[in-house]
Amino acid sequence: MFWLRRLLWMIPSLLGISLVTFALIDLAPADRALLELAGVESAASAQARAQALHDMRVRFGQIDPASGVEFSFGERYARWLQHAIRLDFAAASDDPADFTQRITTALPVTLLLAFVAVVAAVVVSVPLGTWLGLGRGRRLQRFVSTLLLLLWSVPEFLLGTLLVLFLAGGLAPALLPGAGLRSPGSETWALPAQMLDLAAHLILPVATLALGPSVWLTRQLRESMARAATSDFVVALRGFGVDERTVRRRIVRNGLVPLATAVGTLLPMLVSGSVVVERIFGLPGLGDLACRAVHAREVPMVMAMTMLVAVVTLIGLVVSDLLHRALDPRVAWGRR
DSSP states (O other): OHHHHHHHHHHHHHHHHHHHHHHHHHHSSOOHHHHHHTTSOTTSOHHHHHHHHHHHHHHTTSBOTTTOOBOOHHHHHHHHHHHHHTTOOSOTTSOHHHHHHHHHHHHHHHHHHHHHHHHHHHHHHHHHHHHHHHTTTSHHHHHHHHHHHHHHTSOHHHHHHHHHHHHSSSSSOOSSOOSSSSOTTGGGSOHHHHHHHHHHHHHHHHHHHHHHHHHHHHHHHHHHHHHHHTSHHHHHHHHTTOOHHHHHHHHHHHHTHHHHHHHHHHHHHHHHHHHHHHHHHTOOSHHHHHHHHHHTTOHHHHHHHHHHHHHHHHHHHHHHHHHHHHHOTTSOTTOO
């Protein structure tokens, strides 16, 4: 079956992603053991520092504790893969419970941010893309399309910084919260007040994260609606005297088919793009966790974050294909 073949193809894809990521980390000039050793007293003897460095590398799985020989790249990757198959991503020197807790604590923040951003992108782009596609060629629609193109070129870090400066108290009085997910002391508030506080804290990061996908999805729907409006079946419906309201409903229905494919790719796009947004707005999500792990050269955490995003991305692509085949009868179920 189609879905089974796609799921099986995820295995070599994940292996390739993990191998490339592991190799890139291995080629990085920084050494986690040396970074940890920076906290050792500089007055320590060279022999003591060398022994401490050796012990750290054994603890981090870089040196074989029995022979004292450094593991090769292939041996380190094979050891990591054996643990990863069992979903054990923590290093031998890490506390497995603490390692897992760090991920499970950050995961809901990123999923909440990504989910709200997907909903916001769909709510904005569907009516806007339909309006632009059905009225393509008019002056107002051309102006809005040009404006969307300009917004598409604004990077997330610039947009987030501008929102903080002008709406979160940077250069003007604060209209919205610019950091975190809750106000200090909000734990004691009533549930409706806590929900409103959470919504207020999400406005700026969601706007920053959803702008690019909203513009991209709007442009996709605009082109799809425009193609559907000039297709042969529309000409035939009008030739048979079908009323315009029914014709427009058929156009919209056919024009929304690419939405199924697009939405499936939005979630992994937003999860991977949350790194910048979470750093700007101080959100303790996966993006912030991954960024701190990269700075500390914490290989197990970087690999765990990479594989999590890779799995989400591949599953999103499979769901997109399934939705496309379910909604578009022109696509044969048994073929690629």
